[in-house]
Structure formats: C-alpha cells, structure tokens
C-alpha cells in the first residue's frame with residue numbers, strides 16, 4: 069500500500085524544458101490514466117518519476133517521503149514496464165526472472181513462490197526455458213509484465229501497455245491490472261488506447277504540451293463539460309479543442 073505524489077514537477081532534456089508545474093497523485097488501489105497526444109510529455113514524465121531525468125523543480129513523494137532522500141526504498145516500491153519490451157536475447161524466461169529477482173534482492177523462497185504464481189497467471193509455464201527469439205510480441209510484453217510484478221511493487225508505472233497485443237492478450241492484461249489494483253497496487257498507465265483506458269482507469273491526467281490540461285474522473289469530466297454519456301475520446305477531444 070503506497071501513495072505516489074508529484075508536486076510542481078518541472079523537467080526536460082538539457083536546455084529543453086518539457087514539463088511544467090505537474091502535480092497529481094496515485095493512491096493505493098487505483099489506476100490513473102496518463103493521456104496526451106504524441107509529444108505531450110508522457111514518457112518524459114515517466115522518466116522523471118523514475119529518476120532517469122533530473123527534476124529542474126518540484127518534488128516526488130512516496131508515502132510522504134521525498135524520493136530524493138529515500139531513493140533505494142522508493143525503487144523497491146516502484147516497478148516500471150516500458151513501452152518496448154526490452155529483453156536479453158541470450159537469457160531464457162527463467163533467467164530473466166532470476167536476474168530481476170536478484171536485482172530486487174528477493175529471497176529464494178519468495179522468488180520461487182512468485183514465479184510459480186506468475187507462470188500460471190500469464191500462461192507461460194511451458195516457455196520457462198525458452199529464449200525471447202521464439203516469443204511473439206505479446207509474449208515479450210508478458211515477460212516484461214512478469215518481471216515488473218515479480219517483487220510485488222506497490223506502485224506500477226506502465227508505458228503504453230496495449231501496443232502490439234492482440235485482443236485476448238489485452239483482455240488478459242486488463243484482468244491482471246484490475247486484480248492487482250484490487251489487492252492495493254497503485255498504477256500509472258500511459259496510453260493512447262482510450263477505449264481500454266476508459267474501462268479500467270479510475271482517474272485521468274490529461275497532458276498537453278507538457279502541462280496538465282485536466283485531472284479527474286470520467287464522471288467529473290462529463291459534469292464539467294456538460295457532455296453527459298460522452299466517451300473518454302470525446303472528452304479528450306473537447307478539452308484539447310477548448311485549450312487550443
């Protein structure tokens with residue numbers, strides 16, 4: 069159970085500031101959708117939260133503790149699943165999991181138990197000793213998700229989880245994210261797949277040109293715009309149009 073809080077964040081690349089005054093939080097047991105057009109700053113924001121990019125201003129807290137002071141602790145609580153599956157071609161699925169377990173400092177007993185559970189959930193038992201070269205895109209994505217969930221993080225950050233997955237794989241992933249959420253995982257999910265996002269996210273942060281354009285639930289968006297029954301896509305269009 070954790071809470072991630074982002075306060076007045078500014079960051080970017082060298083002399084190119086991309087994000088300005090970003091503030092929002094992710095509570096335990098909720099899925100927050102990070103929505104924005106190409107180049108809005110979603111990946112830059114994720115990289116900033118993960119400490120890959122330095123902040124020029126602002127603070128990030130986990131459970132009230134600033135990440136800067138508690139970096140190792142924070143790293144243990146967070147997991148990240150990147151947009152493109154990054155696998156080592158010379159390592160089998162088992163070795164990927166072992167490598168992750170070691171990096172996260174898991175003890176053998178917990179590791180074995182979790183691997184057993186994840187292999188069943190993701191239907192990958194038969195692939196345990198196989199190399200990524202024999203995996204489809206969806207299976208590669210599954211390996212990333214398994215590695216991400218291995219140490220039972222309390223905050224999960226997922227960048228574009230649905231790209232390249234077939235409808236059944238999307239359904240399976242949605243089910244897993246919902247189950248994990250019910251168990252208390254807080255999830256930040258960046259995606260362009262708005263119909264899936266609408267179904268599974270509890271709240272949304274809409275980004276435009278590096279700034280928060282809107283944050284709230286679907287219901288709040290509908291009330292604020294007067295667009296009753298509007299889809300997330302329609303609401304996103306509306307907010308983008310109003311800001312242009």
Ligand SMILES: Nc1ncnc2c1ncn2[C@@H]1O[C@H](COP(=O)(O)OP(=O)(O)OP(=O)(O)O)[C@@H](O)[C@H]1O
Nearest residue numbers: 081084086104105106107108109110111112113260
């Ligand atoms: N390595 C980099 N160096 C300099 N500028 C970058 C770099 N990566 C991204 N940018 C710029 O930062 C801005 C935000 O890009 P970012 O990748 O965060 O957008 P995004 O919302 O994730 O887009 P997409 O939906 O296309 O993945 C863009 O203007 C982009 O050109």
